Amino acid sequence: MAEFRIEVRQFLAANARLRTGDESDWSRNVASTDEVVAADFRRRCHEWQKILYDNGWAGLAWPESFGGRGLTPAHQIVFGQEMAEFDVTSGFLTAAQALVGPTLMAHGTPEQQERYLAPLLSGEESWCQLFSEPGAGSDLASIATRAVLDGDEYVVNGQKVWTSSAQYADFGILIARTDPDAPKHGGITYFIVDMNSPGIDVRPLVQAQGVAHFNEVFLSDVRIPADNMVGPLGGGWKVTKTTLRSESSMISGASQSTGYPTVIATARRTGAVNDPVMRQKLAQVYSDERILKWMGWRTQTAVMQGRYELALHGSLLKNFFTNALTHRVELGLEMEGAEGMLLHEAEGDGFWQYQCLNQFAPKIGGGTEQVHKNNVSEQVLGLPRELLEDRDMPWIETRRS
Ligand SMILES: Cc1cc2nc3c(=O)[nH]c(=O)nc-3n(C[C@H](O)[C@H](O)[C@H](O)COP(=O)(O)OP(=O)(O)OC[C@H]3O[C@@H](n4cnc5c(N)ncnc54)[C@H](O)[C@@H]3O)c2cc1C
Structure with a gap:
């Protein structure tokens, strides 16, 4: 695996630029209010996916018969770890591949697999x-x-x-x-x-x-x-359950990104580093970040060693991630004080303001926080399942909103 990691690094160093880890990160542009910027983001996603595909780095864990490299999830993890250091993303194309790819591989006809999988992997079709x-x-x-x-x-x-x-x-x-x-x-x-x-x-x-x-x-x-x-x-x-399972592993796999360099940059700029109360809160956010990282490492190590029983439940990871995001965003705004009420006029084109509004997307998308708590109660703690009185009833007779 060490050799593979070196190979990955060499490929990335030759094709991408290191991430700075602050608000200059362009991947935020996915939701830019400026359509030109957003279109540029999509173009760069397509370009990066094509580079991966053309160089044999797309679909690392996909079977070779479906156009992948036929490697293990561990290889995919190593690639993800290394790529996180670089200022590149396939953005929305990655999500589509995670949802559609495994579903068509498991349930599609040979004709469907032949027609759709390759352009999905190359990012040619979204x-x-x-x-x-x-x-x-x-x-x-x-x-x-x-x-x-x-x-x-x-x-x-x-x-x-x-x-x-x-x-x-x-x-x-x-x-x-x-x-x-x-x-x-x-x-x-x-x-x-x-x-x-x-x-x-x-x-x-x-x-x-x-x-x-x-x-x-x-x-x-x-x-x-x-x-x-x-x-x-x-x-x-x-x-559908195949698609939803892939969506969950994609989300929990992506739940590690840390925004701490940006928190510290704001603390230095606003002087919060010198305020004892703010320093306590900075320590809290830092702890969240470290715990999140360790939770991710634990799961990745379990997958890499094939000891899946030691992997953390994805719902735990997702809820911890979204709560850590909320703590981070609240602190960012608090440190900015009155400036926190501005939008684009605030530092970094309103970086914290954007994060504040955006924090609800991961809390709801891919299953709400409450639904993931239900998963934890049933699948981790072994509590009784939720009562679904309409499970066996004809759909036409069920109560619907
Ligand atoms: C950023 C984002 C992207 C999305 N992208 C897509 C997409 O591409 N395609 C797609 O099909 N969908 C997409 N969704 C939709 C997403 O899957 C749903 O929003 C989500 O499943 C919640 O459903 P809902 O909005 O209907 O809320 P509801 O299910 O109506 O929930 C309303 C409230 O009730 C709570 N609740 C509901 N049931 C329970 C329960 N059993 N126990 C406890 N509390 C409960 C919820 O937690 C929530 O607080 C996206 C959502 C977001 C936020």
């Missing part, structure tokens, strides 16, 4: 996840979007929401209800949808930061070839 709906988020199996067979196509009607990057996506993974009389988990089917199909209306949702990270997506008589079904008719929940 994807979005059309799961959540206005009445189905945490309780995803309640989805109401309908798909009805007509000849050799399904006709889809419904609404999705919070669909990240749908405005740039070429394809979407979509779940829809094909049998309303089956219990809610049983009547769902999983599809691939071409986002340029007639009847798809993508409407960006503008967030408090003034940017549109996600969208509402309206589907009106959208025709999807039956060949685009992933997994069996009515068997979409099992496929």
Whole structure:
């Protein structure tokens, strides 16, 4: 593994610049209010992914038969550790690969795998996840979007929401209800949808930061070839669980980033380093950062040694990460004092102000904090499962918002 690490470093040093770890980090541009800056971010993500792909560094743990390197998760971890030191990211393309790749490898037909996996890995085609709906988020199996067979196509009607990057996506993974009389988990089917199909209306949702990270997506008589079904008719929940599991490991794997250099820079600039109360809070935030890092290392070491039973539950990691982020952001704003009330006029084009508004995204996306607490109570502490009285009831008879 040491040799592999050296090889990774050499590749990165030749192709990327070291990260400074402060607010100059361009990866924040994903949500820039300036469309030119945001478009530049997307371009750089595509470029970086292409560099990885062309040099054999994309899909390290994907099987070779699907265009990957066929290495182990440990190799992927080492690559991630080294890449974290550099000012590069594949951004939203990484998320799409983590969600779509394992799902198609596990449940797609050979034709689907042949058609979609390579352009997914090279970043040539981008994807979005059309799961959540206005009445189905945490309780995803309640989805109401309908798909009805007509000849050799399904006709889809419904609404999705919070669909990240749908405005740039070429394809979407979509779940829809094909049998309303089956219990809610049983009547769902999983599809691939071409986002340029007639009847798809993508409407960006503008967030408090003034940017549109996600969208509402309206589907009106959208025709999807039956060949685009992933997994069996009515068997979409099992496929969905594959996607959600990959999403969870992606999120917990990414939960280590530290923002401490920026905290210290703000403390020095504002004089907070000399204030005893602020110093206590700085120590608290520093402790969070160290604990988070160690939690991540513990999980990574467990994976690298194949001792998965020692890995921390992803929900623990995610909730610790999002709470650490909140402590950091609150301290950043407190140190700035009155300046903390400004937006772009504040230091670093309103770095802490942006982080403050953005902290809720990871707390909700990929499962809310409360749902992850439920996971911990059931899967780590072994407490009784939540009561779901509508589990076996036909979906059509369930109470829905
Ligand atoms: C940044 C971001 C990106 C996202 N991207 C996508 C995407 O690309 N595609 C997609 O399909 N979705 C996406 N989502 C949607 C996300 O998956 C949902 O927002 C999330 O699952 C919560 O669902 P909801 O918003 O409907 O809230 P609800 O499920 O309605 O929850 C409302 C409140 O009730 C609480 N609650 C609900 N059920 C329970 C329970 N059983 N026990 C305790 N408390 C509970 C929740 O914790 C929350 O506080 C994204 C969300 C965010 C924030």
